[in-house]
Amino acid sequence: MRRGLLLVVLPASLVLSGCVANPRQDITDAGSPTQTVPGPADGTTATSAPLESAQASNKAPVYWIGRSNNNVFLYREFRDVSEDDNPVTRALRVMMSQKPLDPDFFTPWQNPRKLATSISGKNTITVDVSSDAFNSNLDADMAERAIQQLVYTATAAAASAGLTDSGQQIQVVILVDGHTDYVAFNRVRLGAPTSRSAGMVAPVWIIDPQEGTTVADGAVKISGRSTSPGGKLRWEIQKVDGNAKTPYQSGMMTAAADAQQSGLFSFTLNLGPGSYEARVSQVDANGKATDLNVDTRGFTVK
Template structure:
């Protein structure tokens, strides 16, 4: 349903690497007015669920270079864990596109993990105010898993009551698919060695016209092109620490295999003076979605942590920018 574009013909390893690098950079370059997601935009999106929709969340960003697909070509499943948390995916703007980002929330419901996770994205609020969801909390929601690794989600039509454009509709359906498969995988309810499909029923039937944009006819799999190109997984937005070092981890893709990070002071609700910056490498190398991690030892205070790809053709432009607000306090007295 959301097929990625056909890859260009390859002419040897060197040409292939050059084409992939150009592809990554071309898709990550955007017009300047969307290049930096400032704190003011973050604050504007606080509580941006079905009760607080606006034009910026119901339609794709408009620019001269709108991306039609993302950079990621594969989206590995989460692994089973005994942790009492639920994986949930949100939509989030980065430059002139909208991508999927994951958060973990406490498992506080007696519902099965798939239903509980879907209830969060349909009626809850993300920890990071840069993220949002356009789903309504449905009056009826259920989930089941077949012996063939197919997750069936059955919900009432009121979940789709918001009007959105096709781009947001596609990403919202993928948001549901990612959340359902992540919750099932982490709970050990599916065989993660084979493909997992999600069939979406509305009032018990297939063929529903979701958001007036997409017909839900066939089972769906994860659409890798919607995964964020840069994504800070730890720390979560709003985290508070009284012990150091501050450990930062995430996943990203970069044409050089290198990312830039920065730490800026936050005073009140405004990002202020730049404090520290550096680079970090992606473990899997250039042009591959992979993991990154580093540690910081800042003095007490509030900070905006940023991670991004620096565009070599336009120094200073931040591509795929993701940010988190964190605070550091004096160590607790023993």
């Protein structure tokens, strides 16, 4: 028993691979996702979002899928969870059964009848889910993102709860009704150990405040992360009045380049009571601000 984690030991008969006849050429493998996401706009080297650190909180890190410009990425929210299951199961249950706070995000997963997780001593998370979780019609790219959504959420929840070794790579094995070789969404074959794919996480990502948060007036801090350390970013605050948005303040900044703060950014403004939207985007290689890979976050000041 590790820090309250409920270990689920699966009988050997349940993890046998099923027979696969006439394999289709359009099916990809979960352990080798296709890289279809373009790199950063400013020409710097992209990185993955770092693994979450252990925290004393009852909130679970949950990843969602969101659109930005003409692409689709993963974004994280921290959500309140019950104490009924272990941390990984709780986070995945939210991902599969609830809606994101941010209306720009969504999830293709369905609430499954059965969901169980366990962690081995080698930092491998096993997720066993019933097949009704996959009752969505997705194209190949979206199916790969959905599998990475699960991988990011499971690894984030385990790391955040202190159940894994942060110095090792964490992998996820997905079983469906106890078996490997299930083809998720008719697109991705499951069962192989799968790690986080760097190309899936959002290039620009506002972490705080979360969507719908209410903060005190005065100094309001906006913080987040870019997968382009040292890259240039443009920020803007808009005042919101019903459906109308009016530019209020804007500026430029640079994401941190050092290893300890890689990609982090923040800025602080004095804001009076009202509704606001924060917008952060990348700047292209020529220094022109063009709202590339923009992320937005609505919040209220009282």
